[in-house]
Amino acid sequence: MSADLPLEEPPGRLNAPAGPRDPDVYHRTYRRWDVYFAIVFAATFLFVLGGSDPGPGLRAVAAAVFAATAPWYVLVGRPALLAEAEDKPRAVVYLVGLFLLFVVPSALVGEVRVAIFALTPQCFMLLRMRRALIAVTVINVVPVMVWALVERPDAGDLFFNSLFAAVSWAFSLLIGSWIIMVLQQSTERARLIAELEASREEVARLSAAHGALAERERLTREIHDTLAQGFTSLLMLVQAVESELDHDMPLARRHLGLMARTARENLAEARALVAGVGPADLDGSSLPDALRRLAARHGEQTGAPARVEVSGAARPLPAAVEVVALRGCQEALANARRHAGPGAVVTIALGYGEDALRLRVRDTGRGFDPGAPREGYGLSGLRARAGEVGGTARVTAAPGEGTTVELELPVRPPVPSPHPSRPTVRTRSAR
Numbered sequence: 432m433s434a435d436l437p438l439e440e441p442p443g444r445l446n447a448p449a450g451p452r453d454p455d456v457y458h459r460t461y462r463r464w465d466v467y468f469a470i471v472f473a474a475t476f477l478f479v480l481g482g483s484d485p486g487p488g489l490r491a492v493a494a495a496v497f498a499a500t501a502p503w504y505v506l507v508g509r510p511a512l513l514a515e516a517e518d519k520p521r522a523v524v525y526l527v528g529l530f531l532l533f534v535v536p537s538a539l540v541g542e543v544r545v546a547i548f549a550l551t552p553q554c555f556m557l558l559r560m561r562r563a564l565i566a567v568t569v570i571n572v573v574p575v576m577v578w579a580l581v582e583r584p585d586a587g588d589l590f591f592n593s594l595f596a597a598v599s600w601a602f603s604l605l606i607g608s609w610i611i612m613v614l615q616q617s618t619e620r621a622r623l624i625a626e627l628e629a630s631r632e633e634v635a636r637l638s639a640a641h642g643a644l645a646e647r648e649r650l651t652r653e654i655h656d657t658l659a660q661g662f663t664s665l666l667m668l669v670q671a672v673e674s675e676l677d678h679d680m681p682l683a684r685r686h687l688g689l690m691a692r693t694a695r696e697n698l699a700e701a702r703a704l705v706a707g708v709g710p711a712d713l714d715g716s717s718l719p720d721a722l723r724r725l726a727a728r729h730g731e732q733t734g735a736p737a738r739v740e741v742s743g744a745a746r747p748l749p750a751a752v753e754v755v756a757l758r759g760c761q762e763a764l765a766n767a768r769r770h771a772g773p774g775a776v777v778t779i780a781l782g783y784g785e786d787a788l789r790l791r792v793r794d795t796g797r798g799f800d801p802g803a804p805r806e807g808y809g810l811s812g813l814r815a816r817a818g819e820v821g822g823t824a825r826v827t828a829a830p831g832e833g834t835t836v837e838l839e840l841p842v843r844p845p846v847p848s849p850h851p852s853r854p855t856v857r858t859r860s861a862r
Contacts, residue, residue, distance in 0.1 A: 551603040776794065
């Protein structure tokens with residue numbers, strides 16, 4: 432017997448379904464045992480009836496007593512096999528009755544001991560290991576002892592019957608121990624499979640929750656960087672119009688036109704957000720052109736100049752990188768409109784490098800103390816956007832010295848062209 436099998440562990444029976452996929456596997460497994468037990472019992476019964484010694488009378492008695500094992504198994508044994516591990520009295524009662532129905536006919540007719548091949552597995556299924564070993568030993572030894580006391584056989588018959596009992600006992604211990612080991616491993620495997628499936632369900636749930644949270648954060652950033660900034664611009668323009676209606680009607684009309692255009696741009700951004708497409712400013716346009724339009728709108732709304740400088744060979748970049756750059760510029764301009772003060776000049780520098788896209792937005796406004804707790808959602812959202820594409824965002828400022836927002840976003844080097852490369856372009860537009 433394997434030395435690593437604990438003697439006090441529960442037997443090799445399965446007390447739970449073999450796996451979470453099919454809760455009836457355990458009962459179907461025992462139907463196969465039913466077939467095996469029926470075949471062994473039927474073969475034993477035929478051996479008893481088909482022999483000639485010790486005579487038809489004793490064989491008939493042995494066959495009648497042994498035939499009672501069938502209803503005893505159906506009425507008591509099988510419920511005990513399917514019962515929970517705590518239901519020990521029923522298992523003991525069944526095995527005691529089965530032993531009596533077996534030992535009596537086996538003392539009369541030796542062929543009855545063929546049924547040991549059906550009794551041994553049941554001992555291991557119903558008892559703990561130590562008790563199962565004792566029961567198997569009794570089942571193999573006691574019938575030979577009773578037969579020897581009743582029949583008084585000669586030495587040769589006693590030797591061969593004892594040898595058969597010893598072989599069947601060793602075989603029973605070996606096979607029974609192996610069965611228990613296999614069933615214990617199967618039970619452990621079923622437990623691990625159940626844990627794995629539970630873990631998969633938990634991972635799926637957490638993934639769905641994480642996806643929902645990520646989508647919520649994305650929508651929050653998009654709304655903040657588009658609709659919220661547009662509404663802020665509208666409020667600023669409304670305040671300007673209110674102060675201009677009485678003394679500067681042409682300027683008020685001009686600001687009303689800006690309000691209408693800002694509302695239309697907000698509507699376009701809202702439609703793009705609902706459709707899940709990119710920013711409206713990048714639709715059919717390059718990133719430098721989109722930044723120039725942002726600078727122009729900033730100048731129209733504030734009256735302060737904003738200029739765009741582009742260095743390096745401008746080229747199409749991955750959409751995610753261009754979106755982060757555009758949103759970063761929008762956030763920096765929105766902060767300049769709110770906090771830089773009137774007349775603050777804004778410079779937007781966009782640099783195309785071989786391995787990175789660099790954006791710097793600097794204003795000459797009031798600035799702020801970086802140590803003061805005034806950072807809102809916009810700058811933190813900007814850092815999160817940059818981090819999603821593997822880039823970085825940095826904000827530097829000092830009271831009275833303006834504010835600078837810098838983005839560095841990694842990009843793949845451009846594919847070499849067979850044609851001569853274009854010279855480095857540096858353009859500037861002032862608004």
